[in-house]
Amino acid sequence: xxxxxxxxxxxxxxxxxxxxxxxxxxxxxxxxxxxxxxxxxxxxxxxxxxxxxxxxxxxxxxxxxxxxxxxxxxxxxxxxxxxxxxxxxxxxxxxxxxxxxxxxxxxxxxxxxxx
Amino acid sequence: xxxxxxxxxxxxxxxxxxxxxxxxxxxxxxxxxxxxxxxxxxxxxxxxxxxxxxxxxxxxxxxxxxxxxxxxxxxxxxxxxxxxxxxxxxxxxxxxxxxxxxxxxxxxxxxxxxx
Numbered sequence: 001x002x003x004x005x006x007x008x009x010x011x012x013x014x015x016x017x018x019x020x021x022x023x024x025x026x027x028x029x030x031x032x033x034x035x036x037x038x039x040x041x042x043x044x045x046x047x048x049x050x051x052x053x054x055x056x057x058x059x060x061x062x063x064x065x066x067x068x069x070x071x072x073x074x075x076x077x078x079x080x081x082x083x084x085x086x087x088x089x090x091x092x093x094x095x096x097x098x099x100x101x102x103x104x105x106x107x108x109x110x111x112x113x114x115x
Numbered sequence: 116x117x118x119x120x121x122x123x124x125x126x127x128x129x130x131x132x133x134x135x136x137x138x139x140x141x142x143x144x145x146x147x148x149x150x151x152x153x154x155x156x157x158x159x160x161x162x163x164x165x166x167x168x169x170x171x172x173x174x175x176x177x178x179x180x181x182x183x184x185x186x187x188x189x190x191x192x193x194x195x196x197x198x199x200x201x202x203x204x205x206x207x208x209x210x211x212x213x214x215x216x217x218x219x220x221x222x223x224x225x226x227x228x229x230x
Binding site: 037047095100102103106 | 118119158165170173205218220221223224
């Protein structure tokens, strides 16, 4: 069975600094998608970034980038120039690239941003 | 474009009662998924609907059920409520399985408290 692990329950970062959130997953599939979702306090969960397993190039979205290591089954999120609005729960998620399969979420990392 | 809406936002019930939660997806989205979020278990997949048919189901007892209407709106029902059903129930919509990189758009959730 596929699993997603986030080993850092809580992290903090100084404003304007860089922080990396870790995620590892277990799967025997070769074609899948990985996601990082952000859930701010009392606000809706939104997609931060997405990586397709067959693409070797790491995805980037403005200040957010990932380090995707397929062989190591690692998918870390780097947030550059951290802002107060980045404070949130961050969930790493996995799904097979096949119809009607469930998304598996990691337990989440709570990120605090220190002014 | 309006986002995913969920009603009600907050609900208090007593053990043994039943509850119905509603989700209206983004216009044009035909796939709706439901998740249960608790501090102890994290985000767990309940079920996914597409074209009024349940396409996938998580590991929840039969007390949890759902349906989708022709306009893609979805409802989930929990019968014979237990204390452990207290959770944030999230609905997520997507255009269609496999399209747009499997991105899901989440609603604000319904906070269910069972007394």
